[in-house]
Amino acid sequence: MAEVKLSAPLTDKDVESLNIGDKVLITGSILVGRDSAHKRLIDLLDAGKPLPVDLKGQVIYYAGPSPARPGNPVGSAGPTTSGRIDPYAPRLLALGLKGMIGKGSRSAEVIEACKKYKAVYLAAVGGAAALIAKSIKKAEVIAYPELGPEALRWMEVENFPAIVVNDTKGNDLYVEGRSQYQR
Amino acid sequence: MREIEAKTITEAVKKLCIDACYYLNDEILDAFRKCKEKEESPVAVDILSQLEENARISREGQFPLCQDTGFAVLFVELGADVVIKGGTLPEAINEGVRQGYTEGYLRKSIVSDPLERKNTGDNTPAALHLEIVPGDKLKITILPKGGGSENMSEVRMLKPADGAKGVIDFVLERVSKAGPNPCPPIVVGVGIGGTFEMAALIAKKALLRPLGSRNPKPHLAAIEEELIERINHMGIGPQGFGGRCTALAVHVEAYPCHIASLPAAVNIECHSHRHKEIVL
Numbered sequence: 001m002a003e004v005k006l007s008a009p010l011t012d013k014d015v016e017s018l019n020i021g022d023k024v025l026i027t028g029s030i031l032v033g034r035d036s037a038h039k040r041l042i043d044l045l046d047a048g049k050p051l052p053v054d055l056k057g058q059v060i061y062y063a064g065p066s067p068a069r070p071g072n073p074v075g076s077a078g079p080t081t082s083g084r085i086d087p088y089a090p091r092l093l094a095l096g097l098k099g100m101i102g103k104g105s106r107s108a109e110v111i112e113a114c115k116k117y118k119a120v121y122l123a124a125v126g127g128a129a130a131l132i133a134k135s136i137k138k139a140e141v142i143a144y145p146e147l148g149p150e151a152l153r154w155m156e157v158e159n160f161p162a163i164v165v166n167d168t169k170g171n172d173l174y175v176e177g178r179s180q181y182q183r
Numbered sequence: 184m185r186e187i188e189a190k191t192i193t194e195a196v197k198k199l200c201i202d203a204c205y206y207l208n209d210e211i212l213d214a215f216r217k218c219k220e221k222e223e224s225p226v227a228v229d230i231l232s233q234l235e236e237n238a239r240i241s242r243e244g245q246f247p248l249c250q251d252t253g254f255a256v257l258f259v260e261l262g263a264d265v266v267i268k269g270g271t272l273p274e275a276i277n278e279g280v281r282q283g284y285t286e287g288y289l290r291k292s293i294v295s296d297p298l299e300r301k302n303t304g305d306n307t308p309a310a311l312h313l314e315i316v317p318g319d320k321l322k323i324t325i326l327p328k329g330g331g332s333e334n335m336s337e338v339r340m341l342k343p344a345d346g347a348k349g350v351i352d353f354v355l356e357r358v359s360k361a362g363p364n365p366c367p368p369i370v371v372g373v374g375i376g377g378t379f380e381m382a383a384l385i386a387k388k389a390l391l392r393p394l395g396s397r398n399p400k401p402h403l404a405a406i407e408e409e410l411i412e413r414i415n416h417m418g419i420g421p422q423g424f425g426g427r428c429t430a431l432a433v434h435v436e437a438y439p440c441h442i443a444s445l446p447a448a449v450n451i452e453c454h455s456h457r458h459k460e461i462v463l
Contacts (some may be wrong), residue, residue: 021226021424036300066250066290075288076241076250081331081364103422104331104364117245125230125422126331126366130246131237148302149250149290163226163424174363177425181224182418 008157010098015120016162020173024122025159030101031060032153034080037144038088040152045091052143052152055092059099061124064149065139070117074155078129079103082121086110093117101162103122105174115170122162123173135160185262187463189270192321195461196279198324200255201287203457204247207238211431211456212393218368218428223279227426231368232405234421234454249455252289253327255280255309258388264319273311276323281305292330312384324391324460332369332453335361338383339446347406350375350447351413357449358414358430363423366453368431370394371410374448375403377438382446389434390452396434403435410435421454431456 006014008028018024033041036126062082066075082102089100090113098119100110105128114121124132138156139146145151165173200417212235219231241248257276267275284291284306293307294300310328337357340351361369374386397404410433420426431454440446 020229064250064290064292066247066252067288069245069288072245075290076246078250080251081334083364103366105362105423123363123422123424125233125237127249127453128233128237129229129250130240130248131233134240135248148304149292150302173425174423177224177226177420177423178362178418179425180418181420181425182428183417 008059008099010059011057012118015098015118016168018120018167020167020171020176022164024164025099026059026162027158027160030155030157030160031058032063032139032155033060034062034064034150035084035088036147036150037152038085040144042088042091044167045066057098059101060092060097061155062102066149067092068139074133074136076129077133077136078125079126082106089113089160093119106166111166111170111172114166118168120164120168121166123165124162132160184266186266186268187321188268189275191463192267192275192323193282194278195307195323195463196257196276196325197283197286199323199459199461200280200283200327203325203327203459204252204287204289205244207241207248207455207457210415211454212238214394214431218431222427223424224420224424226424227421227428230424231428247289248457249329250290251263251292251329251331252284253329253457254293254333255307256326256328257305257311258314258324258326258391259311260316260322261313262318262320262438263315265321272313276309276311277307280307280309314433321463322460323463326391326458329365329453329455332365332451335365335451338379338446338447338448340379341447343443343445345445346446348403349445351406351409353447354410354449356412358451359417361451362419365451366455367423368421368428368454370431370456371414371433371450372450372452373410373433373435373438374450375435375446377441377446378440379446381438382414382448383450384433384437385436386448386450389436390450390456391458392434397430398435398436407433407435421426
């Protein structure tokens with residue numbers, strides 16, 4: 001198990017070097033959005049309209065933070081369950097999205113898309129939202145403010161901690177980890 | 184008759200919302216420590232340490248334990264000799280939730296219609312479960328319930344012939360399918376009997392028992408023992424990365440039921456098991 005420092009946005013080389021179980025620390029700009037924001041992005045694609053952001057090389061964090069107290073960039077900001085975004089993710093991966101951060105299992109389609117388009121799925125520790133917030137330095141709503149906690153955001157992060165769950169080779173940490181400790 | 188002002192209830196609920204979302208109960212922190220002792224996976228031990236650190240940061244007051252500060256589920260036991268003045272109980276409680284979630288910087292996670300999905304903006308309405316009890320007290324318990332673990336819960340109408348084994352198999356199937364999604368280590372509430380809706384309600388109420396306590400009825404305690412052991416042999420572990428500690432506790436509750444029925448419900452709760460109570 002390696003500990004890898006990553007700088008976002010990511011390159012093909014960055015993601016291809018990652019293996020399941022690797023601990024990563026991400027520094028840079030990441031997108032933040034949940035299923036409602038994803039649905040809007042897919043609706044734009046269906047309508048043949050441009051997206052509010054270029055997804056090439058980007059990492060998206062599945063999260064809806066709690067409100068920021070004055071003086072803080074954000075409130076608590078742990079990951080949400082990724083499975084709800086599964087129906088939308090492969091289309092965004094096809095457009096060059098390189099990383100997804102959330103918690104919980106992904107569908108076979110998403111794992112296949114990670115192989116096909118060279119992308120990774122990372123897990124942040126669900127419920128460690130106060131701890132994770134310490135690595136978020138700036139946050140800005142870029143689209144869909146009416147969705148409240150579900151708005152699309154940019155965040156500047158420094159050493160944001162995550163673990164590689166699905167790599168570019170089709171491996172799954174949830175399956176491997178569980179089988180190792182099953183009795 | 185004893186009079187309680189609606190605004191007293193509102194103040195109490197507001198404080199309960201905030202306290203529940205910032206201050207993790209000691210029983211959970213104790214359970215994390217015990218898990219670390221028996222955990223064989225170094226990754227799992229690291230995650231449990233992160234959860235302890237998270238609780239410390241939250242307690243210091245600037246960040247809720249989890250960004251999902253939940254649906255405000257309230258269990259209220261209203262003494263029959265209590266009269267509420269200056270408003271109704273549901274209004275007083277919803278106002279407390281509104282103030283608590285707004286002033287406490289808690290996330291507003293409720294949409295007004297499940298299909299149109301527009302955020303109500305103040306985390307109301309609460310899910311209110313009211314019971315009239317003897318006496319002149321008012322007991323209010325809050326359980327802010329996160330969506331991720333709630334989504335992994337289920338009610339199933341079993342056949343009486345399925346018996347205890349059917350219930351156990353159902354719970355194990357549900358926990359296994361949930362895998363990493365509900366943020367393990369989890370707390371499992373199981374409701375057996377009653378009607379369709381009662382099974383779900385007693386499963387949820389079971390979560391509120393002292394963590395790891397056993398049902399006083401030996402046959403239900405035996406189910407709890409078997410379930411906790413078999414769940415912790417699944418290998419799911421903290422966050423699903425593999426390990427010994429998948430559940431912190433399993434609580435089973437039962438209720439009389441119809442001769443034709445064996446309802447069973449599994450309510451899964453994440454490790455951020457937040458609940459507080461007050462007696463007025």
